[in-house]
Amino acid sequence: MAMPNFNDMMKQLQQAGAKMQDVQKQLEKITAVGDAGGGMVKATVSGKQKVLSIAIDPEILDDIEMVQDLVVAAVNAALEKAADLAREELSKAAGGMLGGEDMLKNFNIGQ
Template sequence: MLKGLGNLGDMAKIMKQAQAMQSKMEEAQARLDTITVEGEAGAGMVKVTATAKGELTAVSIDPSLFTAEDREVVEDLVLAAVKDAQARAAAAAQAEMAGVTAGMDLPEGMKNPFG
């Protein structure tokens, strides 16, 4: 490649990989807004939809849950559904970002910052 330049050839290769990784990272970040996940609780009676970035976009509650006596139960189910949606969003984001470094020849010992 750059014969006679010693480690500079390796550095050029790493810089080229870093540029490719940055481009892939930007593309993956843009896709995170289009990936949606749904968390649920209470056997699907409470559902929450979120983007892979964790932004909540919808909440759905089965009408049979609406009684004054069950208010605390409904609140707990909504909280559980939100946490489920957030966990799924984090997993979807991690899977999307892990693809950024796939196939790259990272130096030994360098960890994937997304995995």
């Protein structure tokens, strides 16, 4: 039985860490759009789950409660899409290493 080469293991961990840093940078560039009310409200978020913009059709501005509900729905839809995109990017970069889905929790993705 061969003994594990700890230098190789450390090198692999360093490479994985570098890949994860690259993915974190890529997530800043990814955007996802969610909409509600048939597109009357649109929210754009980054792959890091930050709201970038909200667009509201002026025709619905007279119904504040509806606007509020639609904004919440659009933001939640966009955040869900961004989390899915982030999971895909992290999974590609990890290549199944370092614990898969459990690893994503360390990056606060999809929680």
